[in-house]
Amino acid sequence: MKRPRRPRVSGRSAAWFLTGLAAGRWPGRRAHGEPDTVPASSQIVNHVSEAIISADQSNTIVMANPAAAALFGTSVERMVGSPLGHYIEGPTQAAGATTEPVDFFRPGSGRAGRRATDYAVTGVRGDGERFPIEGSISRANAGAPFYTVVMRDVSERRRVQEKLSRSNDQLRQLSAALQTIREEERTHIARELHDDLGQLLASLRMDLTLLQQADGTPGDSLRLMRGMEDNLLTAITSLRRIATNLRPRALDEGGLYFALQGLRDDFVERYAIPTTLLADEAELRLDDAASTAIFRIVQEALTNIARHAEATRVMMNLFRLNSDLLITIRDDGRGIRPEDMEKAESLGLIGMRERVWAMKGEITIGADEPQGTRVDIVLPLHDHLV
Ligand SMILES: Nc1ncnc2c1ncn2[C@@H]1O[C@H](COP(=O)(O)OP(=O)(O)O)[C@@H](O)[C@H]1O
Ligand SMILES: [Mg+2]
Structure with a gap:
């Protein structure tokens, strides 16, 4: 492995350092005689944001850095001396078989990342919560072999x-x-x-x-x-x-307010259901995208009332509050049921929702008090004023 001139404080170089230190490989002088600046290994390890653990061949943790303790929701003191299996889900093995740390990162655990040493394993936090980890493991021989694992929480x-x-x-x-x-x-x-x-x-x-x-x-x-x-x-x-x-001509000719009035008049004429439209012409001077969307939403709501509601009254209110337009459409009919809204074929409601969401607005549809259906919409208008 290529030696970094000045150790980058990253999990990878820290791992390299640890393994290197353990193996007795100290970064020496560079060829042209300039000394490497080598912070004490513990400093690097204590300050990297990646969690680092070293374990010996019997799976006992011999070193853990504060990032590792934080990751597993415990303290460095608790980790050191504990079995690796307390913190990383171990391999399932036949009774009596011995494992090494490297087995925690082998078959059964998925490969992750591009490097052959990167694995996806399951971590166990102090409170028992399990979470996905990606980590790489490297082995060094400092007398006896030992292993250094660098990990990231990928939850x-x-x-x-x-x-x-x-x-x-x-x-x-x-x-x-x-x-x-x-x-x-x-x-x-x-x-x-x-x-x-x-x-x-x-x-x-x-x-x-x-x-x-x-x-x-x-x-x-x-x-x-x-x-x-x-x-x-x-x-x-x-x-x-x-x-x-x-394409409602009123939208092009008179603007949204008159188009809505036309919609209301047609509705009353066709279905003879008294319908009030409370709105202010000046508040409804909006660009074409918003006008068309609002028109279609109100149109679909009225169509639904005609088709499904058995209503005797309809109320439509549109008014501005700061830069939002609040739209409420209420009827006093049989009321929409929760299962009506779940229907996969409820394309009308889907279309309404989509138009609202496309304008970064919010919509709630539900039963009204004391009876009927109520649609409430909040549309942010700052991009749509003309
Ligand atoms: N105002 C309303 N009152 C009662 N039921 C309604 C109302 N609006 C919608 N529904 C119910 O919600 C369902 C879904 O509506 P929608 O998505 O527009 O589909 P469609 O109108 O094509 O049936 C309707 O089939 C109807 O059962
Ligand atoms: Mg419909």
Whole structure:
């Protein structure tokens, strides 16, 4: 191993020092005569942040540094003289077989890191808590062989890794959900176009054919044409509705406040459920991203109320508190159940949550008092003011 000129205070060089010292290899003078600065070995060992333990061939700890004592939740005094197995889970071995420290870091323990001497083992803290450790072991002969282990607690890294893999899973699920949502939306639009517009246009065409063939009285033709006019009006309304669903024009023309009013008016007209919208136009002048997100959230909440709630009243409040927008949507219907929110196919709620989270906001959905459903949303707006 290459000698460091000036020992870096890292676990690796400290281990090297320990093993070196034990083996009687003292860093000597460099070739050009400049002396190495060699702090006393104990100083290095006591000050490195890595935990270091040395054990003799019978697995008795002969040296532990303060970092090791801290890692295992005990004191240096307690560690020295104790069996290594008190602190590191030992190998499972046939009765009577003897182990050496190096066995603690061999089969059964996973390899970790790139170096062949790095292993993942399980540590045991003073209070019995077990935790993952990565460490490297090196052997030296100072008369009898002895072993030096440098260790790191990798619990935090494990936790972060697990969290990362959980959030990866969620992302995968979400992307699948988004695909489904998009497909459902297309199906929905296709159905509306076909059912509403398609049928109206077909019947207009039939009326037109009849009109062309008409040899009856002018009264008949007039009646046909009135019918066609009605159908055309309905077609225009349908087209507007479908287009508005795709992209609410009010959002571009009047802004969020008027778009929400339009949503409320349509809802009242279609479902005859009294609905109040409490909001301030000036507080809702937001950029397009925020306006669209809020519009879609409110739209989904209203759709849900129409489809599931059996409500007789709806209240929507939007108001600013400092740089947050607080949105509350309440209905007095049958109330959402916890299991409704767990449904994997609850794409509407997933979509709502995603829009809120994408804006770094918070959303809670639950049963309201005394009855009904309540959606509360807090959206930070500092990036969205215009
Ligand atoms: N306002 C509400 N009142 C009662 N139940 C609701 C309400 N909103 C949602 N739910 C329940 O939550 C479920 C999930 O809603 P959502 O994710 O929008 O899916 P979907 O509307 O397509 O069924 C609904 O199926 C319904 O059972
Ligand atoms: Mg829904």
